[in-house]
Amino acid sequence: MSTDVVLRVENLHKSFGPNEVLKGIDLEVRRGERIAILGSSGSGKSTLLRCLNVLEMPTKGRIFLDGAPIGTQKPDGSTRYREAELNALRARVGMVFQQFNLFPHMTALENVMEGPLSVLHRRKAEARAGAQKHLAQVGLADKADAYPSRLSGGQQQRVAIARALAMDPEVLLFDEPTSSLDPELVGEVLSVIRDLSDEGRTMLLVTHELGFAYHFATRILFLHEGCILEDGPPEQVLKTPREERTQRFLERFTAFRI
Amino acid sequence: MNLPELQFGEVFANIDLLLKACGLTLALWAIALGAGLSGGLFFGLARIAQNRWIAWPARAFVEVFRNTPVLVQLIWFYYALPVVTGLQLPAFAAAALALSLNACAYCAEIYRGGIQAVPAGQWEAGRALGMGRARLLWRVVLPLAVRRMVPAFTNRAVELAKNTSVASIVTVHELMYTARLFSSQNYLPLETFTVVALIYFVLIYPFTLASYALERRFAASGA
Numbered sequence: 001m002s003t004d005v006v007l008r009v010e011n012l013h014k015s016f017g018p019n020e021v022l023k024g025i026d027l028e029v030r031r032g033e034r035i036a037i038l039g040s041s042g043s044g045k046s047t048l049l050r051c052l053n054v055l056e057m058p059t060k061g062r063i064f065l066d067g068a069p070i071g072t073q074k075p076d077g078s079t080r081y082r083e084a085e086l087n088a089l090r091a092r093v094g095m096v097f098q099q100f101n102l103f104p105h106m107t108a109l110e111n112v113m114e115g116p117l118s119v120l121h122r123r124k125a126e127a128r129a130g131a132q133k134h135l136a137q138v139g140l141a142d143k144a145d146a147y148p149s150r151l152s153g154g155q156q157q158r159v160a161i162a163r164a165l166a167m168d169p170e171v172l173l174f175d176e177p178t179s180s181l182d183p184e185l186v187g188e189v190l191s192v193i194r195d196l197s198d199e200g201r202t203m204l205l206v207t208h209e210l211g212f213a214y215h216f217a218t219r220i221l222f223l224h225e226g227c228i229l230e231d232g233p234p235e236q237v238l239k240t241p242r243e244e245r246t247q248r249f250l251e252r253f254t255a256f257r258i
Numbered sequence: 259m260n261l262p263e264l265q266f267g268e269v270f271a272n273i274d275l276l277l278k279a280c281g282l283t284l285a286l287w288a289i290a291l292g293a294g295l296s297g298g299l300f301f302g303l304a305r306i307a308q309n310r311w312i313a314w315p316a317r318a319f320v321e322v323f324r325n326t327p328v329l330v331q332l333i334w335f336y337y338a339l340p341v342v343t344g345l346q347l348p349a350f351a352a353a354a355l356a357l358s359l360n361a362c363a364y365c366a367e368i369y370r371g372g373i374q375a376v377p378a379g380q381w382e383a384g385r386a387l388g389m390g391r392a393r394l395l396w397r398v399v400l401p402l403a404v405r406r407m408v409p410a411f412t413n414r415a416v417e418l419a420k421n422t423s424v425a426s427i428v429t430v431h432e433l434m435y436t437a438r439l440f441s442s443q444n445y446l447p448l449e450t451f452t453v454v455a456l457i458y459f460v461l462i463y464p465f466t467l468a469s470y471a472l473e474r475r476f477a478a479s480g481a
């Protein structure tokens with residue numbers, strides 16, 4: 001196993017009741033990779049992302065962070081996750097949500113400080129300085145004292161990105177970060193995400209923005225009915241997809257191109 | 259219509275009796291409200307615990323105290339407890355205990371409802387940062403829940419202030435007991451209880467105003 005694999009998933013299954021959403025996913029994420037996950041709704045792409053930090057408890061399969069397995073295997077083959085272990089995992093795997101989920105009773109700065117204060121046990125002055133730096137990085141230094149309700153959707157999502165960055169995560173997960181934004185606000189969020197790729201951060205992004213995925217990603221996964229159907233560089237997956245299912249998915253996006 | 263000749267002068271001449279009795283009314287109110295707000299949080303959290311050995315007893319407690327009259331609870335603590343356990347509580351202690359447990363049960367449900375009304379996304383955002391359950395509850399969920407719970411708590415607290423009058427049944431010399439005694443001695447029930455109503459209003463209304471101010475302050479902070 002090569003050491004630059006930061007996140008590895010083995011035979012990951014997830015069911016909601018009788019509905020099997022993920023049907024055995026195997027995936028290795030190397031340090032510095034930027035992976036865009038595509039697929040139609042119901043393909044399991046968000047569920048896959050949410051299993052990676054165990055916000056969704058996998059039904060079967062193992063997750064490895066830096067080669068270390070998460071959870072302990074029980075005799076019946078299932079995995080038991082302890083809360084402390086999951087908290088440690090999530091401190092190292094950041095997530096940005098479709099609905100931002102900022103803490104509404106905290107200012108932008110306090111939102112970004114919360115993780116370092118509560119989880120990393122930083123001193124207040126240190127957390128504040130870090131938070132100011134991260135807000136500046138997403139272009140919101142002047143909104144530090146604003147409450148989320150006073151910010152636009154795009155600004156809220158940028159604060160949410162700063163909040164995730166404040167934990168200095170090894171892997172950053174984006175769950176459709178622009179899907180609930182007005183079209184004119186999508187650009188500012190995507191450009192912040194693009195700037196992060198210059199830092200060499202490892203990122204996984206579930207998105208419907210094909211153009212962005214093409215330019216941003218080093219690798220594209222196409223999910224269909226809970227399985228990875230395509231896995232390759234953007235050029236190959238988006239321009240010469242192997243599977244007919246992928247072609248049909250891509251055609252829907254190009255049908256109304258101006 | 260012939261109005262009887264009202265003798266408020268007689269009542270006001272003895273107003274110090276009624277005002278002194280306010281002390282015990284306020285004491286009962288403060289104790290029961292304090293117990294309700296703190297004990298209610300404990301029972302409210304127990305109600306939503308995943309472990310049913312914690313959740314079920316808490317639910318049983320809430321249902322018993324919410325679905326029986328507080329008057330019966332009070333009589334039970336004062337008259338029945340000595341028979342069952344041999345422990346005779348002083349009248350004030352029995353009243354304070356019954357009102358406190360009753361307030362706990364109601365507040366537990368307010369906490370439960372308030373906590374469950376916090377959007378799942380808030381829990382998820384905290385968990386995604388690696389925050390533990392207790393920390394997340396304390397830093398994010400409770401502050402948000404409490405903001406929504408202020409009107410419900412105010413409602414409960416106002417109700418509770420008036421419920422302290424049941425303590426008169428077990429001879430606690432609070433406002434209602436004193437008023438009944440006074441009116442039966444002077445044959446001035448109409449005047450006495452009108453003044454008593456006024457006193458209750460004066461005691462409770464500032465509290466209501468304070469809670470409105472609290473609501474406005476929370477609203478101003480954006481959440």
